[in-house]
Amino acid sequence: xxxxxxxxxxxxxxxxxxxxxxxxxxxxxxxxxxxxxxxxxxxxxxxxxxxxxxxxxxxxxxxxxxxxxxxxxxxxxxxxxxxxxxxxxxxxxxxxxxxxxxxxxxxxxxxxxxxxxxxxxxxxxxxxxxxxxxxxxxxxxxxxxxxxxxxxxxxxxxxxxxxxxxxxxxxxxxxxxxxxxxxxxxxxxxxxxxxxxxxxxxxxxxxxxxxxxxxxxxxxxxxxxxxxxxxxxxxxxxxxxxxxxxxxxxxxxxxxxxxxxxxxxxxxxxxxxxxxxxxxxxxxxxxxxxxxxxxxxxxxxxxxxxxxxxxxxxxxxxxxxxxxxxxxxxxxxxxxxxxxxxxxxxxxxxxxxxxxxxxxxxxxxxxxxxxxxxxxxxxxxxxxxxxxxxxxxxxxxxxxxxxxxxxxxxxxxxxxxxxxxxxxxxxxxxxxxxxxx
Numbered sequence: 001x002x003x004x005x006x007x008x009x010x011x012x013x014x015x016x017x018x019x020x021x022x023x024x025x026x027x028x029x030x031x032x033x034x035x036x037x038x039x040x041x042x043x044x045x046x047x048x049x050x051x052x053x054x055x056x057x058x059x060x061x062x063x064x065x066x067x068x069x070x071x072x073x074x075x076x077x078x079x080x081x082x083x084x085x086x087x088x089x090x091x092x093x094x095x096x097x098x099x100x101x102x103x104x105x106x107x108x109x110x111x112x113x114x115x116x117x118x119x120x121x122x123x124x125x126x127x128x129x130x131x132x133x134x135x136x137x138x139x140x141x142x143x144x145x146x147x148x149x150x151x152x153x154x155x156x157x158x159x160x161x162x163x164x165x166x167x168x169x170x171x172x173x174x175x176x177x178x179x180x181x182x183x184x185x186x187x188x189x190x191x192x193x194x195x196x197x198x199x200x201x202x203x204x205x206x207x208x209x210x211x212x213x214x215x216x217x218x219x220x221x222x223x224x225x226x227x228x229x230x231x232x233x234x235x236x237x238x239x240x241x242x243x244x245x246x247x248x249x250x251x252x253x254x255x256x257x258x259x260x261x262x263x264x265x266x267x268x269x270x271x272x273x274x275x276x277x278x279x280x281x282x283x284x285x286x287x288x289x290x291x292x293x294x295x296x297x298x299x300x301x302x303x304x305x306x307x308x309x310x311x312x313x314x315x316x317x318x319x320x321x322x323x324x325x326x327x328x329x330x331x332x333x334x335x336x337x338x339x340x341x342x343x344x345x346x347x348x349x350x351x352x353x354x355x356x357x358x359x360x361x362x363x364x365x366x367x368x369x370x371x372x373x374x375x376x377x378x379x380x381x382x383x384x385x386x387x388x389x390x391x392x393x394x395x396x397x398x399x400x401x402x403x404x405x406x407x408x409x410x411x412x413x414x415x416x417x418x419x420x421x422x423x424x425x426x427x428x429x430x431x432x433x434x435x436x437x
Contacts, residue, residue, distance in 0.1 A: 035132065062268035073140050075091055085101070161196055165271050169207060218274075238262055239254075240265060249285060253290050308325075340398075364392070
């Protein structure tokens, strides 16, 4: 099986990321059968398991960097990808190559017929099984695994994390019915396994009993046991002071934008401490954090005009982007937003959360997804708020239009969906604003 055949095999299976379809009869039984057919690779190494509404991808990257810097061989599984499927599976920070990805997907394809026809495994289950098998083949010392959706019934939850990290509970993947926060907390708490340490970023008092009752041996809670004690804007990122159950770490440079990344760093450092059972080597910690990169997370790809790509795709993420722009990135000129969104989002709420003003330029585009809201839907939402909006369906064309009209002191911001950010990165790469992938 080559990479084209592997991609075709994947595409023959239901992809709930693309369709947002409803899953009937939630169960991990099918995923457990698939893993068993592959030799239960998830049992061959310890796992740090990470979930949360926002910040989990950033936290996963930082945990990976910290464990690797301390000499461990680290596998990392994330989702979704921005530009290439390969991004989801990484070994010591390097994405899997095409031939190896095709081979491990081929391993799954060979055992699938023995699972029975109904119900068929999904796109995400295949990728998850392939990642877990690959990590076992590599004999990694640890895998850092990001939950795809919620937690309890996510395919990744066949792994028993020795450390579980829950960043927060926010307004995504919910119908906002009464009790939605508790319901989401219950699902995210489902990744916590007996004997584990839970590193918890969600501080709402009403949700704490849910997490404390999830079965962890210890719960390390933000603002009680750990936290970012000082967080200052610096050239190229932040300077932060962190406190964890094991130590205090001062004057750490974090080359990421937004005060929220200090909170993510506190969770990541605590998770690494929990894994090792001791404080981290401060010199190694300093070097590891200083080297972290986060594609698509307030990623600055140009100056004069400022060009920012951010994966904010829900109201809480949009509010965080707006706050980051306000503190340190408010342009002298005009703000020009290129926004596209997926169905299930309230475009009016999203535009309000991004902090759109009448003086801003707004270009609406349509993400390349079956779940996309049309640019017309976004433009109609903008009109209801008294905002002017142009429609340019294609993401690359929309970004080119924004940049063509921008003065040197303007800011161009691309956001609203991972599909939009991924397409924008691909356009930037083709235009020489990013190195070849």
